[in-house]
Amino acid sequence: MSKKQTVKKTIVPAMFTKNPPPTSTTTTTTEKEDKSKNDRLIPWVEKYRPKKVSDVAYQDEVVAVLTKCLAGSDFPNLLFYGPPGTGKTSTILAAAHELFGPQLFRDRVMELNSSDERGINVIREKVKKFAQFSVITTRSDGMYCPPFKLIILDECDSMTKAAQAALRRTMERESKTTRFCLICNYISRIIDPITSRCAKFRFKPLKDNIIEKRLQTICNNENVQYEPEAITELVKCTEGDMRKAVTFLQSVARFRTNMTITVADVHEITGIIPESVIENLYQVCHSGSYEKLTTTVKNVLLEGYAAHQLLLQLHDYILGQMALGNEQKAIIFEKAAIVDGCLLDGADEYLQMMDFLCTVMHQLCRS
Structure with missing residues (x-):
């Protein structure tokens, strides 16, 4: 009887095999990294959209x-x-x-x-x-x-x-x-x-305190440092639009990574024109100098400020001026409506702003 020959199988360590078995620790770590990476890529508007x-x-x-x-x-x-x-x-x-x-x-x-x-x-x-x-x-x-x-x-x-x-x-x-x-x-x-x-x-426009609470919750979840005045200013800029507020917040957070968000950062992202620029334009109109007004409007537009935003903020500023009467404000705001329509139709920003501010100058010189 012939003896059966036994063949010894060479055991290859798992680290040298073609497809080594994955360790649970490595898999868990990779999954967590992928999940956190995906969360960073998701827009906050979608990430914090109501689920119920x-x-x-x-x-x-x-x-x-x-x-x-x-x-x-x-x-x-x-x-x-x-x-x-x-x-x-x-x-x-x-x-x-x-x-x-x-x-x-x-x-x-x-x-x-x-x-x-x-x-x-x-x-x-x-x-x-x-x-x-x-x-x-x-x-x-x-x-x-x-x-x-x-x-x-x-x-x-x-x-x-x-x-x-x-x-x-x-x-x-x-x-x-x-x-x-x-x-x-x-x-x-x-x-x-x-x-x-x-x-x-x-659907009613959302109140400021509701948007503010939501933005603070997002900041806490995303570890974003902020000044309370910055959140208040951000809410003021969005005018009851939650989607716009969350989008602006994410933009500011990416703009100031690992830094505290300030009011100046909010103005930089949202395109809000500083109050000093609006006051300066109003004072130039009060002076009655057409040459000075021309130079000032050119400089403001060269700074990159949008004419539509400039018109909106001038409207709000003039509305609060007690020196102007109701009839004068009505004439100014009627011109503002015409200029706004022209801007939407693609008219030249400089010419439209000069048209509006000349009307403001005329009414101020009357008072």
Whole structure:
């Protein structure tokens, strides 16, 4: 009988193998680093967007109605309108996430920005096709899911009248399987047949103390050092727009990394013109010297200040001047409205500002 030959297998250490087994410590560390890196890359507007309807700030009426709708899974067609940055899109996205869950959100929700896709073909092709599909009433986690889909049309006041008319017909025909949420800044640009088919909610501009608390919370979470006056000035610049406030805060934080944010930093990022520049322009108008006014306006514009921002701040400053009468202010502000329209149409900034400030000079010399 022949003896069986035993072959000894050479054991290669794990560190020399082609695919060494990963150690749990290394994997955990890498995952944490990747997560922190991804968090740094996410805009703060998206990172701190409300995840639930109850997290939406200062819109109590809308939150109360949507909470009852979510509890009963009975959803009407909605129309959200109001100034930008007040939480219109965030509110409906949070409601959709709560209603459908993370698994069905992509299948059940269609979000379109009507400023980009505003023609009648979009309504006929995308919206109509999506609205015609029927859906099931159960989620993968076993919870009840309403038997309809949700179409979100953002900035729908940019839609053409023909597209709105086609949308009205689609809302009627697909009411059993689809709900619509229209979001706009100006409700007057939406045709009456659509507004009559929706529950309308106006989103109010956010109060300063609410925005201030939110910005302070973000600063604490992101380890951003700040002066209290800087946050107050930032809130003042945004005029009730939470999105703009958070965006400006992130810009200032990146601009002054590992440093304390000051009021001067806020002015640098937001483009706010220093009060001394506004006062100087007003005093030059008071002097009645056209040559001096010409030089001053040229120097201000060469500093890079926007003419539209200059007009806004001059408006507020003149409004608070008690030396001017109501009739004089009315003449000045009427000219300001004309100049503002010309600037929006692309007129020359220097000529428009000279036109406005000459009117101010004329009224000051009369008093």
